[in-house]
Amino acid sequence: MSKIHVSTSVNGEPVEFLCDASASMLDALRGPLGLTGTKEGCGTGDCGACSITVDGRLVCACLMLAVESEGHEIATIEGMAQGETLHPLQRKFLEMAALQCGICTPGVLISARALLEKNPDPTEEEVRFGLAGNLCRCTGYDKIVRAVLETAAEMRETVR
């Protein structure tokens, strides 16, 4: 079976790749595109470790076909920091020990960013439901939720 040619944009840069019709976006990111920051925890959309955004919408990369990215804007963890400057969420996660093993962290950060873009002033409950699609087995979520709430407060402060 011949491969399909896909042109898309990843983290603001135009990219092209070849893939099988059956390949998931996660396969494409981790394979031909070499972006292994997006993790595979289950491959069935249940753990959120492969969270990315497509035109700003939160998606599990394992549930999307690679060919569906044609002409869209994909954002992954590798594009979250600006050069040496971490995104406020990334910085806060480090300051508040909101990661232990770190395998869930890329997906959690992408989900948290998507949440704060929609809702810059979430309650604890809104954060918990906003991140309910991201499994973390290490932290018990406490420090993750706190870090997201604190980042939100800080970002609102900066905007003001």
Next chain:
Amino acid sequence: MNDMTNKWIGQRTIRPDGADKVTGRAQYSADFAMPGMIHAKMLRSPHAHARIRGIDTSKAEALPGVKAVVTAKDVVDFPLDKSVMLGIQDMRWMCRNVMAREKALFHGHPVAAVAAINEEVAAAACALIEVDYEVLPHVIEIEDAIKPDAPILHEWNTFEGKPSNIAGTMVLKTGDVEKGFAEADVVIERTFTSRPVHQGYIEPHACTVSYAADGRVTIWSSSQGQFMVRAMTSLLTGVPQSNIRAIPAEIGGGFGAKTIVYLEPIAVLLSKKSGRPVKMVMTREEVQRATGPAPGSLSTVKIGAKKDGSIVAAQGTFYLQAGGLPGSPLRGPVGCSFAAYAIPNVLSVGYDVVSNRSKVAAYRAPGAPLGAFATECVLDEIAEKLGLDPLEMRLKNSAKAGDKAIYGPVFGEVTFKETVESILHHPHYKAPLDKNPAPGVKRGRGVASGFWYNAGGESSVQVNITEDGNVVVTTGHPDVGGSRASIANVVAELLGIDHSRVSVLIGDTMTIGFSNLTGGSRVTFASAMVATASTEKVIGQLKERAGKIWGIDAEAIKWEDGMALPAGDNAGKFPPLSLKELAAKANEMGGPIGTQVQLNTTGADPGFATHCVDVEVDVDLGIVRVLRYTAAQDVGRALHPGYVEGQIQGGVVQGIGWALSEEYLYDKNGRVDNASFLDYRMPVCSDVPMIDPVVIEIPNPKHPQGVRGVGEAPIVPPLAAIANAVHDALGKRFYALPMSPPRVSERLEQP
């Protein structure tokens, strides 16, 4: 040591591996690739129990793109009649777990493996392998496996003279329980069951392996011990350890289950046969079917107490589900259940029961939560019956320094009381609880305690001063949750330099000395101990160098704030020499500065924890929700409080899952019915509240910073604490886990 003047120890520093982990750059086991790499898949048994009469791989081998096929005949055999131990693992079972030999013992048991140009071809080739199975009757549950007419998994195994599924026993005894029960005013005996639960790490097992033409092997994989990977791979493939370089990838969670290998030896054999590097990655379904879990249990606990609450006798009988091959963690429930209490008469017995499930692996305080579930629930019932506060009852019976622990040693310090008292006086325990907040909603509060041994063991470290006067520390322990940050805090503190000048990395099996597993709550204890010894040696070297430069004795020099200074006026007057200045002069003054320390560390005192939880039960739907959770534990010394709290919070939430929602489901053919994260229900963010850790710091006198283990004790109390809270809410006791909605509803319908 434990004072307020510490600059780095006890600070919430940024972890050395942090930036890589929040930017997606950290490399976990599935993130490696090699030039020319091919991909492997495992063929797994579709049957729960079957004799393997033959395997024909010829069609698979003939498929274009297939490069190698491996079956049990390629794996080193460890005959059944002679035990070969590697730590706590018996290689007879390990060799049969990585590849089924005489029999497939569970649904998902590997029977062959194929390496091919890609995963699709490898999977297609697996489908072409013809396995001649003689399907046998299977048995899943403990109750069924110990019946006299149960299907026998291992015909060679006997118990009390007959073929049996009981593959091992453990007995601990003190005093005379019969006499003790006769003296008791109240005796309560209850039977409890629990289901196997998976460790649930988000990172599936994976490895990339290269077997080179000269027979040298490189393994990239994530595990809780690269030296374990090396040793097990060597034993199962016959490659000498000196030829195996096991490189630890970042590990995406293990919780005990990554203390054994599943893939690495098979990938080595495939790489050897094919002459190509081989990558092997499990799917989530494979992880759930064939790795872990923690055992299910069938426990009977009987406790007798006097009217004043003093316990006079305790008896525990614990059947644990080993899975298809022997080796359940009996020492968990048998040794830990009664260890926190001073009880004159105790009999604690464990049975290792095989059945047609995947072989169990360690899970955080292996086995101890199951014992505590039974014991701590019976204690609650006794306290209720005697009209005592359950925490006061625990205080009354706390073990003391000098008591002989049931598992052997004489206790040094016992800091159990402090954990109980901190909950007793905590605002949570004193806060009023509205038990009937709305129609159909009930609330309750429960407490429970837990004990875990903790451990020391082998640890190696190198501390090297770079030419520009900074520090590189290499340790031999994979970092599962911030241990690099703790080591950096210790080394920066001792050297008196800024934390950011210390880099900590995990060495591979060829670059650092032997270091035992990251497990048993031992890594921060052991690695801080060797890092301290090594850094102190480095400081000795630095003083010597300063002495040479000044022409005075090293004894007359002190090290302070990152500088060598004359120790007193008699030593002479010299301007201080900084670490940077001494490093710059290292080569002319005697060569590179650095040391290595390797120790078998000892002095890890046991860990105690006491928890308090409020739950809310939706009576119509049977849903139990945790509203508030407070977990007190003596950690000795929190080198990095953020990661200490994180261990407690993570352990508690795993315990909540164990208590309320997690379990393996089997169909009538003995196949796992819920091998996915959708159907195997671990707690998600919206299921749980904040977890309030009460970190008690009573320094361990046998450790340079006062560290005790932290990681395991937090998962011991939650099962019982939640069951006790549900009882408080509903007035009904739960003797079976999980307390999932269908079971709660069912129990509510019973009288």
